[in-house]
Amino acid sequence: MLPIAVDAMGGDRSPGEIVEGAKLAAAAGIPIVLVGPPDLAGRVDIGDLPLITASEVIAMDEDPAGGVRRKKDSTLVRAAEAVRDGTASAMISAGNTGATMASALLRMGRIKGVSRPGIATPIPVLGSTPTILLDCGANAEVQPEWLVQFAQMGSVFSHQRFGVAVPRVGLLSIGEEPYKGDTLRKEAYDLLGEAQGIEFIGNIEGRDLMTDGVDVAVTDGFTGNVVLKTCEGIAEGLFGMVRQEIEAAVVGEVALARLGAALAPALQSVARRIDYTEVGGALLAGVHGSAVIAHGRSDAAAIANAIRAAARFAEQKLPDQLAAAMKPA
């Protein structure tokens, strides 16, 4: 397999945790190529990992399109070019999401039949395969027919990545009835019902996302991003409450607080299961190549997971599978 190109300079904890994550993945047998400044090895221990040099970095809060246009020698642009040129099988970054998308789109190109790429994020589900939510933020505004494309790409993702034989597609809305929702949803509902090659089960609601009642949930990038970040916030808020209640609880004579040290790993285990970086990062679906978007706060373990996901996408030739699915019959 060709190496995975890892943007060493993207993310809140770059380059240290990014490089550590890359080393973890390399130790597990995944070929890696770092993309970073020429002096990277002088700043962190990169071991024997190869390096594609790039003299510029697109900052987390930098305008994505402008950054990609101006910084042609940036880590993100060079990583995308490595995939385009066939020297890497996939790219991953925990940096500027918009710039990651723009680099991938401009350098790798769009899959034919895809109007706009979308960010596909697996949402963990208790006792079942994750629900693929897309778009999680690539397109704040969408056309109804893009939602059909998201449904098609999400179905390929769910099938290839999680082995779901016939992924059930739901339209994220505010009621189960077809007439519920805004104009976009009503138009998309009809188009999804007519679309070939997907199993459309109708509208779903926010409460269905973490259940095994749906495999692919399609929505606009505004709603998808708000939902994803709400999940993160809720998880943090809930764990705080659970901890508080457990500390306040008393069993017989024994304060449960004493068990805090024992319970902490259980809570952390849950936190990991609901943390979408743990599921392996989000995929930018719809470009000719695999681009994996890791959480900005990713540590080494999260980066290693994202790299594992990228390696699976590459092994399964996911972009080719997506291209085949989008080809008009």
Place this chain on the structure above:
Amino acid sequence: MLPIAVDAMGGDRSPGEIVEGAKLAAAAGIPIVLVGPPDLAGRVDIGDLPLITASEVIAMDEDPAGGVRRKKDSTLVRAAEAVRDGTASAMISAGNTGATMASALLRMGRIKGVSRPGIATPIPVLGSTPTILLDCGANAEVQPEWLVQFAQMGSVFSHQRFGVAVPRVGLLSIGEEPYKGDTLRKEAYDLLGEAQGIEFIGNIEGRDLMTDGVDVAVTDGFTGNVVLKTCEGIAEGLFGMVRQEIEAAVVGEVALARLGAALAPALQSVARRIDYTEVGGALLAGVHGSAVIAHGRSDAAAIANAIRAAARFAEQKLPDQLAAAMKPA
């Protein structure tokens, strides 16, 4: 105080749990008038609660506008008329949300300066006052200036109901920077910045909702409803995971599962704290009267809480406060 009009026939557990909840509230000293069919007392024990009779019921899945138009003798329409006519101080229902809104709007009328009423729901925050989220589903599509009205009404709600001196208003979007979001958000951002009488702190993200960084979060009714239902679903999913992990954990020789019975109350306590029916129901803000929307799955305790919230709104003359805040300077 005038009695609170309680729709006995709305909600998944009506009329039994609704009437039980009303009796709980009455026992706590809140004057109540039930609204239900003439034979209600033959179906459930209504104690000595007075009854406004209504021969019809608008079903949970019935078209709201059509239902209100056709069923002039329905419990929802009669409850709204009791508030309009000054025989009740507020109405509450766990029934058809759309029909509750339509009844209240058509019978009580809109507050001057309010283009469309919005559903304001308190989201619990650990160690702080709840965040008021609106609109939670009254308007699937909104105009930018409606978001300013939601900000004004939400600020009155936060101040009157939770005692926040100067509520901080955030625009729910997909990044903190002003240029993040869709067209609606960008236009609303500018209008909110110019609006009088509110403390606008800029864009917030989903993860901020359950923190003490914001008091009022404004959004369209589509996004608000999806977010609210996502919170519900996440909470259920997370509790399942926490239980599973705790059952699997072992401390020394003792399986934590043995502590399940002890932990269950702690988890239930958290579940109650994040359940928005427990905070006392959502308010339909923007009509001339108090209309409280309880969760469809409400049991007696949730109904009693919603009645308590309605009583507070009535005592504080919340609709008058809202009308005063919306009056052009």
